[in-house]
Amino acid sequence: xxxxxxxxxxxxxxxxxxxxxxxxxxxxxxxxxxxxxxxxxxxxxxxxxxxxxxxxxxxxxxxxxxxxxxxxxxxxxxxxxxxxxxxxxxxxxxxxxxxxxxxxxxxxxxxxxxxxxxxxxxxxxxxxxxxxxxxxxxxxxxxxxxxxxxxxxxxxxxxxxxxxxxxxxxxxxxxxxxxxxxxxxxxxxxxxxxxxxxxxxxxxxxxxxxxxxxxxxxxxxxxxxxxxxxxxxxxxxxxxxxxxxxxxxxxxxxxxxxxxxxxxxxxxxxxxxxxxxxxxxxxxxxxxxxxxxxxxxxxxxxxxxxxxxxxxxxxxxxxxxxxxxxxxxxxxxxxxxxxxxxxxxxxxxxxxxxxxxxxxxxxxxxxxxxxxxxxxxxxxxxxxxxxxxxxxxxxxxxxxxxxxxxxxxxxxx
Amino acid sequence: xxxxxxxxxxxxxxxxxxxxxxxxxxxxxxxxxxxxxxxxxxxxxxxxxxxxxxxxxxxxxxxxxxxxxxxxxxxxxxxxxxxxxxxxxxxxxxxxxxxxxxxxxxxxxxxxxxxxxxxxxxxxxxxxxxxxxxxxxxxxxxxxxxxxxxxxxxxxxxxxxxxxxxxx
Numbered sequence: 001x002x003x004x005x006x007x008x009x010x011x012x013x014x015x016x017x018x019x020x021x022x023x024x025x026x027x028x029x030x031x032x033x034x035x036x037x038x039x040x041x042x043x044x045x046x047x048x049x050x051x052x053x054x055x056x057x058x059x060x061x062x063x064x065x066x067x068x069x070x071x072x073x074x075x076x077x078x079x080x081x082x083x084x085x086x087x088x089x090x091x092x093x094x095x096x097x098x099x100x101x102x103x104x105x106x107x108x109x110x111x112x113x114x115x116x117x118x119x120x121x122x123x124x125x126x127x128x129x130x131x132x133x134x135x136x137x138x139x140x141x142x143x144x145x146x147x148x149x150x151x152x153x154x155x156x157x158x159x160x161x162x163x164x165x166x167x168x169x170x171x172x173x174x175x176x177x178x179x180x181x182x183x184x185x186x187x188x189x190x191x192x193x194x195x196x197x198x199x200x201x202x203x204x205x206x207x208x209x210x211x212x213x214x215x216x217x218x219x220x221x222x223x224x225x226x227x228x229x230x231x232x233x234x235x236x237x238x239x240x241x242x243x244x245x246x247x248x249x250x251x252x253x254x255x256x257x258x259x260x261x262x263x264x265x266x267x268x269x270x271x272x273x274x275x276x277x278x279x280x281x282x283x284x285x286x287x288x289x290x291x292x293x294x295x296x297x298x299x300x301x302x303x304x305x306x307x308x309x310x311x312x313x314x315x316x317x318x319x320x321x322x323x324x325x326x327x328x329x330x331x332x333x334x335x336x337x338x339x340x341x342x343x344x345x346x347x348x349x350x351x352x353x354x355x356x357x358x359x360x361x362x363x364x365x366x367x368x369x370x371x372x373x374x375x376x377x378x379x380x381x382x383x384x385x386x387x388x389x390x391x392x393x394x395x396x397x398x399x400x401x402x403x404x405x406x407x408x409x410x411x412x413x
Numbered sequence: 414x415x416x417x418x419x420x421x422x423x424x425x426x427x428x429x430x431x432x433x434x435x436x437x438x439x440x441x442x443x444x445x446x447x448x449x450x451x452x453x454x455x456x457x458x459x460x461x462x463x464x465x466x467x468x469x470x471x472x473x474x475x476x477x478x479x480x481x482x483x484x485x486x487x488x489x490x491x492x493x494x495x496x497x498x499x500x501x502x503x504x505x506x507x508x509x510x511x512x513x514x515x516x517x518x519x520x521x522x523x524x525x526x527x528x529x530x531x532x533x534x535x536x537x538x539x540x541x542x543x544x545x546x547x548x549x550x551x552x553x554x555x556x557x558x559x560x561x562x563x564x565x566x567x568x569x570x571x572x573x574x575x576x577x578x579x580x581x
Binding site: 025026029030033036037038041082083084085086087088089091092102103106107110111114124125126127128131132135150152153154155156158162165166169170172173176177180183184187188189252255256257260326327330331334335339342345346349350352353 | 530
């Protein structure tokens with residue numbers, strides 16, 4: 001509401017000055033989107049600092065601590081350094097694809113910021129198909145990665161580009177289906193509505209704790225796993241596996257073009273966390289957001305705390321989990337997550353048409369979601385157990401294994 | 414031509430604008446004392462709907478989202494040194510000289526995944542409108558939806574059985 005009024009006031013004033021309507025609206029929207037885009041680009045400096053600090057703590061290091069207080073200005077210095085680096089274009093590169101892909105990668109991510117609801121009434125635009133908009137723009141990043149891999153004329157980059165396509169396409173399906181469960185329950189694709197629905201009024205006071213993640217934890221888990229894959233974070237970061245592919249599809253880039261890929265990757269992780277918070281963790285909802293003056297400020301605070309919390313959780317996983325193989329990754333997406341989510345959507349569709357009160361429907365949906373969580377946990381546990389046995393065996397000397405198997409057959413393994 | 418209005422001209426100060434305000438009730442203006450001009454009211458009554466303005470914002474934002482990264486890249490291009498040489502501009506493949514063509518035929522596995530993806534993405538595209546209108550759907554439409562999803566499940570099982578999901 002604040003932003004609508006703000007933009008109305010400014011555009012009304014500009015039209016009063018004698019500008020034609022479309023020009024006034026364009027100026028106002030330009031100012032609004034300029035603020036949003038600059039927020040996105042500058043917040044990446046903070047995100048990279050959080051990542052470096054969190055991961056270095058996990059690895060028993062201190063991390064950046066020289067430039068500025070707590071090393072906060074380290075990323076600013078890095079950005080300035082990247083700005084002064086030489087812009088190298090390799091010979092025989094496909095010039096159009098090579099130069100276009102960093103721009104596409106970052107603009108596809110920046111445009112997602114338009115629909116993120118930061119606080120009550122504070123969002124770029126409360127689009128009525130926001131969920132679909134997120135899904136549609138997610139594909140631009142895939143295209144940018146493929147163009148970078150193709151345009152660089154480098155075998156490693158091309159290999160990584162193809163892996164990106166395979167990975168991101170596979171995990172987009174469970175991500176989209178997890179978003180679909182929320183849309184099915186709330187009956188709206190508008191993020192403003194989805195957040196409004198997650199309020200919880202007790203005696204006229206908005207507690208703001210009716211989060212959909214409580215009703216559907218299974219969909220939340222699947223969303224989180226697939227958002228890790230979409231953001232190219234560690235269990236699924238094999239498209240930039242340093243030991244195999246040097247750096248991935250952006251190996252031939254330097255200077256600002258490299259910085260654009262970096263920016264897109266970190267901002268994508270943040271925005272996926274923001275979308276997850278909006279859909280499942282109540283967005284800006286929290287105790288006291290219904291209050292007249294401090295309500296919106298509280299809402300902004302809750303939203304930021306939740307999103308940065310999820311972001312730190314993503315980095316925690318990045319710091320602790322091993323990388324998985326590509327066949328394991330693909331089969332986990334197509335043979336576990338996709339069938340589970342389709343089953344969940346079918347069950348939820350049937351439950352929502354049962355002639356029972358809404359509370360009982362929610363309980364039934366919760367039970368179905370617990371089933372989904374149980375299956376995911378079972379698959380992961382089985383995988384980790386097998387992996388443990390395999391690594392233990394591979395560390396034992398070969399000759400000894402053979403000798404032991406001969407000496408006491410069957411008892412050893 | 415419209416004459417410019419003063420900055421602080423409000424609805425209540427101008428009685429003849431009040432009838433126009435009645436016609437723009439659909440436009441979400443909470444504050445009756447908002448600073449509005451005659452042109453503003455006329456602009457919003459002449460079919461510039463809230464939905465159109467949303468997509469206009471997206472259009473403006475997409476323009477800026479391309480212009481700002483491009484300007485950053487161009488700035489970096491001019492700020493940085495430019496000393497190209499034979500070795501530096503060569504392709505980096507772990508320090509070994511490149512052998513053969515890079516743009517070769519690729520494995521069919523990737524295309525299979527792409528095809529299965531298209532099927533399921535289009536399915537999701539069809540399911541989104543159904544999900545939005547689900548509360549109002551009749552039983553026939555519900556069964557049609559479930560049948561539609563089941564058809565795709567059969568497709569997924571077929572892919573699984575044929576080994577399209579195996580990564581060799």
